[in-house]
Every structure is written in C-alpha cells, then in structure tokens.
Amino acid sequence: MTRSTRLRVAFQGERGAFSEEAARTLLGNRIVTVPRANFAQLFRAVRDGVADVLLAPVENSLAGAVQPVHDLLLSSRLHIVGEVVRPIAHCLIGCPGASFAKLTAVQSHPVALAQCERFFAAYPGLQRIAADDTAGSVREIIARGDPRRAAIAGEFAARAYGARILRRHLEDHRKNFTRFFLLSPAAQPIRGADKLSVVFELRHQPGALLRALEPFARRSLNLLKIESRPIPGRPWEYRFYLDVRARAGAPLAVALDDLKRASSRLRVLGHYVCAKEN
Amino acid sequence: MTRSTRLRVAFQGERGAFSEEAARTLLGNRIVTVPRANFAQLFRAVRDGVADVLLAPVENSLAGAVQPVHDLLLSSRLHIVGEVVRPIAHCLIGCPGASFAKLTAVQSHPVALAQCERFFAAYPGLQRIAADDTAGSVREIIARGDPRRAAIAGEFAARAYGARILRRHLEDHRKNFTRFFLLSPAAQPIRGADKLSVVFELRHQPGALLRALEPFARRSLNLLKIESRPIPGRPWEYRFYLDVRARAGAPLAVALDDLKRASSRLRVLGHYVCAKEN
Numbered sequence: 053m054t055r056s057t058r059l060r061v062a063f064q065g066e067r068g069a070f071s072e073e074a075a076r077t078l079l080g081n082r083i084v085t086v087p088r089a090n091f092a093q094l095f096r097a098v099r100d101g102v103a104d105v106l107l108a109p110v111e112n113s114l115a116g117a118v119q120p121v122h123d124l125l126l127s128s129r130l131h132i133v134g135e136v137v138r139p140i141a142h143c144l145i146g147c148p149g150a151s152f153a154k155l156t157a158v159q160s161h162p163v164a165l166a167q168c169e170r171f172f173a174a175y176p177g178l179q180r181i182a183a184d185d186t187a188g189s190v191r192e193i194i195a196r197g198d199p200r201r202a203a204i205a206g207e208f209a210a211r212a213y214g215a216r217i218l219r220r221h222l223e224d225h226r227k228n229f230t231r232f233f234l235l236s237p238a239a240q241p242i243r244g245a246d247k248l249s250v251v252f253e254l255r256h257q258p259g260a261l262l263r264a265l266e267p268f269a270r271r272s273l274n275l276l277k278i279e280s281r282p283i284p285g286r287p288w289e290y291r292f293y294l295d296v297r298a299r300a301g302a303p304l305a306v307a308l309d310d311l312k313r314a315s316s317r318l319r320v321l322g323h324y325v326c327a328k329e330n
Numbered sequence: 331m332t333r334s335t336r337l338r339v340a341f342q343g344e345r346g347a348f349s350e351e352a353a354r355t356l357l358g359n360r361i362v363t364v365p366r367a368n369f370a371q372l373f374r375a376v377r378d379g380v381a382d383v384l385l386a387p388v389e390n391s392l393a394g395a396v397q398p399v400h401d402l403l404l405s406s407r408l409h410i411v412g413e414v415v416r417p418i419a420h421c422l423i424g425c426p427g428a429s430f431a432k433l434t435a436v437q438s439h440p441v442a443l444a445q446c447e448r449f450f451a452a453y454p455g456l457q458r459i460a461a462d463d464t465a466g467s468v469r470e471i472i473a474r475g476d477p478r479r480a481a482i483a484g485e486f487a488a489r490a491y492g493a494r495i496l497r498r499h500l501e502d503h504r505k506n507f508t509r510f511f512l513l514s515p516a517a518q519p520i521r522g523a524d525k526l527s528v529v530f531e532l533r534h535q536p537g538a539l540l541r542a543l544e545p546f547a548r549r550s551l552n553l554l555k556i557e558s559r560p561i562p563g564r565p566w567e568y569r570f571y572l573d574v575r576a577r578a579g580a581p582l583a584v585a586l587d588d589l590k591r592a593s594s595r596l597r598v599l600g601h602y603v604c605a606k607e608n
Contacts, residue, residue: 113565119394229565259547269537280556287391287507
C-alpha cells in the first residue's frame with residue numbers, strides 16, 4: 053500500500069503521545085500519523101493539506117474540558133465523525149540499561165508530574181524536572197542516554213523510542229481517562245450514530261438556557277455534557293456545547309428544531325458513534 | 331496603623347500583578363498584599379495564617395473559566411464575600427531610559443504575548459520571549475537594565491517597579507476583562523448582596539439538570555453563568571457552578587430548597603455584591 057492511499061491523521065504532541073495511541077486505537081495501524089506541536093497547528097494541518105483528518109482531545113475525566121479545542125473546533129468548520137476514550141496510565145520510563153535504584157531525576161510535562169504526587173512523596177530523593185511533553189521526555193532521555201534520568205509517559209511512548217518501563221501506574225487516580233474527537237472536513241451520515249454534539253448561543257433573556265434544554269428532556273433524550281465557553285467580544289455571554297445521547301429520528305430532529313428557535317446561533321458539530329468507555 | 335491591624339490579602343503572581351491591582355481596587359490601599367507563586371499556594375495562604383483573605387481570578391471574558399480555581403474553591407471551604415471585575419489592558423514597558431525605536435526583544439507570559447498578535451505582526455523585528463509572569467517580566471527587565479528589552483504587563487506593574495510605559499493598549503481585544511472573587515474563612519451576611527454562587531452535584535438521571543435550573547427560571551431569578559467541572563473518580567459525571575442574580579428573600583430561599591432536592595450534594599459558595607462591570 054502506498055503512502056498516498058493511507059489515511060493521514062494529525063495529532064498534537066510528539067511521536068508516542070497519548071493522542072497518537074488513541075488514533076491507532078480508533079483507526080488501526082494502517083494510518084499515517086502526523087505530529088503537530090500545538091493545538092493551533094493541529095487544526096491547521098487539515099486546511100493546509102498535510103493531513104486528511106485530525107484527532108483532538110476534548111476532555112479529561114480529572115482536568116475537565118480542553119478549552120482551546122472547543123474554540124478551535126467551532127472556528128474550524130470541521131465535523132466530528134468519531135469518538136474514542138483512552139485511559140491515561142503513567143509509566144516510569146528509563147534508558148535500556150536503567151534500573152530504578154540508580155535513578156536521581158524524573159522529567160515530564162508538569163500536568164503528568166502533578167498526577168503522580170503519591171509516587172514522588174514515596175521517593176523524596178527523586179528530583180522532578182518539568183518538560184514540554186510526556187512522549188518528548190522519553191525521546192530526550194533516550195537521546196541523553198543517562199541511566200540516572202527517567203521520564204513519565206504512556207507505555208506507547210516507551211515502545212515508540214525503544215525505552216525501558218521501570219514502573220507502571222504511577223498515577224494517583226486510576227480513573228483517569230481522556231476523550232478524543234476525530235474531526236473531518238467532510239460531513240457524512242455515520243451508521244449507528246447514537247451521540248450528537250451541538251453548539252448554540254442563546255438570546256439574552258431570563259430562562260433562556262432552560263428553554264434550550266427542555267426540548268431534549270421532554271423527549272427523554274439524555275444530556276451527557278454541557279460546557280460553556282465565552283463569546284469573544286461579548287463579555288459574560290456564553291455559547292454552550294451540548295452532548296446528547298440520541299439516534300437519528302423524529303424526536304431528535306424536533307428537539308433540534310426547538311433548540312434552534314431558542315438560539316440566536318446553532319451548529320450541529322457531528323452525529324457519531326459514542327465511544328464504548330464513555 | 332500597625333501592620334498587624336491591616337487586612338492581609340493574598341494574590342497569585344508577583345508584585346504588580348493584575349490580581350494585586352484588583353485587590354486594591356476592591357479593598358483600597360490600606361491592605362497588605364501577600365504574593366503567592368501559584369494557585370495551590372494562594373489557597374493555602376489563609377489556612378497557613380499568612381493572609382486573612384485571598385483574591386482569586388475565576389473567569390476571563392476571552393479565555394473563560396479559570397478551572398483550577400473552581401476546584402480549589404470547593405475543597406477550601408472558603409466563602410465568597412466579594413467580587414471585582416478589572417479590564418486587562420497590556421502596556422509595553424521598558425527601563426527608565428528606554429525608547430521604542432531601540433527595542434529588539436519583548437518578554438511576557440505566553441498568554442499575554444498571544445493577546446497582542448496584531449502588535450507583533452506590525453513589528454516583526456521584535457523577538458518574543460516567553461516568561462513565567464507578566465509583572466515578573468517587568469521586575470526582570472528592570473533588574474537587567476537593558477534598554478533594548480521590554481516587557482508586556484499592566485500599568486500597575488510599571489508603577490510597582492518604577493518602569494517606563496512605552497505604549498498602551500497592545501491587546502488585540504479591548505473587551506478583555508477578568509473577574510475575581512474575594513474569599514474569606516468567615517461566612518457573614520453581606521449588606522446589599524444581590525448575586526449568589528452555588529455548586530451542586532446532580533443525581534444521575536435524564537432531565538436532572540433541567541429540574542435543577544427550573545426553580546430559578548420559575549421565580550424569574552436570572553442565571554448569569556453555569557460552569558461544569560468533572561467529579562474526580564467519577565468519569566463523565568459533573569458538578570455545576572451556578573451564578574444567580576438574586577437578593578435575599580423567599581423566592582431565592584425556595585429555589586435553593588428545590589435545587590437541594592434535585593441534587594445529591596449542594597453548597598452555597600457565597601451571597602455577595604455583584605461587581606459593577608459584570
């Protein structure tokens with residue numbers, strides 16, 4: 053199979069990132085993954101033609117909404133065509149010859165370091181070093197080749213760089229999951245779609261949010277999530293991102309019509325298959 | 331007046347930060363301000379006895395909710411006793427002898443640099459340097475004394491370090507405001523209170539959020555803001571932070587009773603005077 057016939061999937065981070073592993077979990081190993089340094093570059097990748105689709109983290113079960121991704125999703129005009137949820141399990145990763153007893157320093161992204169407080173409390177002699185990226189930290193410790201320094205990252209990053217896993221499950225909370233959206237420039241009906249994401253802005257009047265949500269409750273369509281984001285240039289006004297569990301059909305169509313009437317602006321972001329772990 | 335009788339107010343950031351200016355706007359100049367390096371240390375300041383109250387940013391009109399402050403507010407058991415909204419206006423700040431024509435580099439916090447895109451597009455020769463803090467950048471350029479380097483920060487930071495303002499309003503969006511809460515360990519009735527903040531967790535059933543909001547709408551109590559945050563250890567379940575415009579009285583009391591019945595957990599965070607700019 054030539055490179056040009058494979059689906060090119062952009063992700064944020066370095067090779068071995070949790071996002072790359074999520075892309076392979078959702079789409080299999082016959083894809084070409086395209087790393088991008090930050091979220092703005094990730095969303096530009098499809099527009100610039102270096103990727104066909106992109107995978108973006110939207111929410112972590114401990115940290116909450118990934119705010120910039122919500123804003124970029126709206127301005128990108130891309131469509132949600134899939135969803136995947138992955139556990140975030142942190143490994144302690146060293147050079148091929150490293151051993152735990154000889155470690156003196158551990159580097160990773162500050163958020164990953166903060167999620168392993170109990171580990172660092174148990175080993176106060178280990179110096180913590182903040183770095184730009186989890187998977188990038190693995191790349192760096194392998195490049196340095198210093199057996200006294202380890203990284204914290206996912207198992208997938210250890211495999212990507214041929215590094216050695218010294219400990220597993222350093223994270224304080226086992227129930228740590230990240231939810232990702234697969235985003236495509238092409239809107240297309242998806243077989244078995246059972247989850248819909250919509251963004252809307254309300255007319256500014258008392259009870260407006262209630263009138264927006266009521267059409268779903270009346271038809272027993274379960275709201276999974278509501279997220280508010282500021283409207284730039286209109287301080288203290290918000291747009292709302294709503295996830296609804298619903299198959300295609302009259303109840304959903306009528307509820308969306310009602311919501312449209314209660315809104316000054318509305319866009320369906322996608323109707324897709326809900327991730328199993330969600 | 332001795333130091334011990336003055337109100338000690340903790341804020342996050344270095345001397346001259348927007349948060350310190352907000353504290354003085356709300357409380358006047360007879361307070362003692364206590365800088366803290368990060369949000370965790372800010373919330374510890376009152377518990378550790380180094381401050382009487384603290385001022386924390388909860389929301390920016392462009393960037394949205396300050397997520398960690400919402401979580402820390404809930405776990406702190408502090409009470410909201412006041413609110414203040416401040417415009418975020420970025421100045422270009424140099425050493426006392428500096429002139430704009432001779433600048434080669436500008437340093438600030440990455441968020442502040444990103445909010446001045448148009449300025450940097452107009453002067454592509456200026457190198458951008460990321461730093462930990464806006465006010466801290468002013469302190470650093472004064473300490474270096476290099477007239478070729480400037481900082482981006484608020485006017486208050488320039489005054490705090492005796493620096494020179496070279497340009498004003500570098501920000502792309504003039505409508506850029508940050509909202510702060512004044513937090514106190516003591517709950518006390520506040521005269522003229524007209525805004526209430528409450529956090530609640532819902533029983534997990536369809537239509538639960540609707541039943542939680544309906545008691546306010548039915549009594550024409552205007553919902554100003556709803557913010558969702560994940561519940562740690564319960565993936566894809568949320569707690570909601572609600573701001574309601576309401577004076578003390580029967581309608582509010584009955585609405586809160588109704589909300590309590592729809593919730594598995596509820597806490598009133600404070601009933602305080604709404605900031606004028608809000």
